Amino acid sequence: MKIYADLHIHTALSPCGDDNMTPNNIINMAKLKGLGAIAITDHNSCENVEACIGAALESGLIVIPGMELQTKEDIHIVCLLSSIEKAYDLQEYVYKHLPSIKNRPDIFGDQIIFDSSDKIIGHNEKMLLSSTDISFDEAFEVVKGLGGLFIPAHIDRDSFSVLYSLGFIPDYLDIKVLEYCSEENKKLLFNRGMISNRYRYIKSSDAHYLHQILEWDEAIRIENIHSENDVTEILKSLEI
Numbered sequence: 001m002k003i004y005a006d007l008h009i010h011t012a013l014s015p016c017g018d019d020n021m022t023p024n025n026i027i028n029m030a031k032l033k034g035l036g037a038i039a040i041t042d043h044n045s046c047e048n049v050e051a052c053i054g055a056a057l058e059s060g061l062i063v064i065p066g067m068e069l070q071t072k073e074d075i076h077i078v079c080l081l082s083s084i085e086k087a088y089d090l091q092e093y094v095y096k097h098l099p100s101i102k103n104r105p106d107i108f109g110d111q112i113i114f115d116s117s118d119k120i121i122g123h124n125e126k127m128l129l130s131s132t133d134i135s136f137d138e139a140f141e142v143v144k145g146l147g148g149l150f151i152p153a154h155i156d157r158d159s160f161s162v163l164y165s166l167g168f169i170p171d172y173l174d175i176k177v178l179e180y181c182s183e184e185n186k187k188l189l190f191n192r193g194m195i196s197n198r199y200r201y202i203k204s205s206d207a208h209y210l211h212q213i214l215e216w217d218e219a220i221r222i223e224n225i226h227s228e229n230d231v232t233e234i235l236k237s238l239e240i
Contacts, residue, residue, distance in 0.1 A: 001225045003062070005220050007037075009213060010208050015103060016043075018208060018209045019112065023118055027063075034215065040065065053065070055118075065080070072134060073166065075136050078204070093142060098126055103124070149176070152169065153206070171198075176199065
């Protein structure tokens with residue numbers, strides 16, 4: 001069995017996410033676009049993951065628990081976990097390492113928490129766009145310790161990427177997967193010798209608006225999936 005996936009999607013919990021990025025809107029748009037799996041990856045938080053999983057129960061769409069963690073080097077990492085419990089463990093760790101700064105919705109945008117029917121049940125008051133004091137290497141160890149998948153995000157961008165911040169991808173870490181946004185930019189990185197064939201590359205949308213969610217023909221194809229609801233199986237297949 002093969003499915004198509006977009007593994008980097010924000011809800012309205014991310015202050016830079018559109019208020020229309022509710023659980024049911026995201027699930028319905030992903031289905032319309034022919035996807036079989038998505039990952040919910042809000043900035044430094046997992047508080048809308050469970051609502052999205054609930055909204056997807058009758059849809060057949062697989063929702064992978066995730067987070068876009070921001071390290072102290074200002075590097076964005078897509079962290080994918082096998083269960084909501086593991087996601088909450090990561091969230092607890094990350095919250096301890098965020099600075100004690102409150103969000104300013106008038107400047108940065110709302111950070112909305114939903115239930116599975118899109119009802120607003122709260123607002124996160126932490127400044128989720130802040131960098132944590134977690135290093136890139138430490139983040140790798142924490143995510144791996146939770147059995148998760150550690151994916152440096154949008155490596156082909158000139159901000160919040162490992163290549164922009166460090167200038168290289170640490171080869172002493174057992175990183176398996178890298179995320180990119182543009183095929184043209186990825187080719188440029190190959191030509192410059194900044195990346196190599198030792199990694200698997202996935203294209204994700206980093207969607208903050210519904211229309212940005214990838215169509216099936218742009219999304220990553222995941223093969224050799226035997227169970228439609230086995231997130232662990234999907235994560236393992238991505239590392240092959």
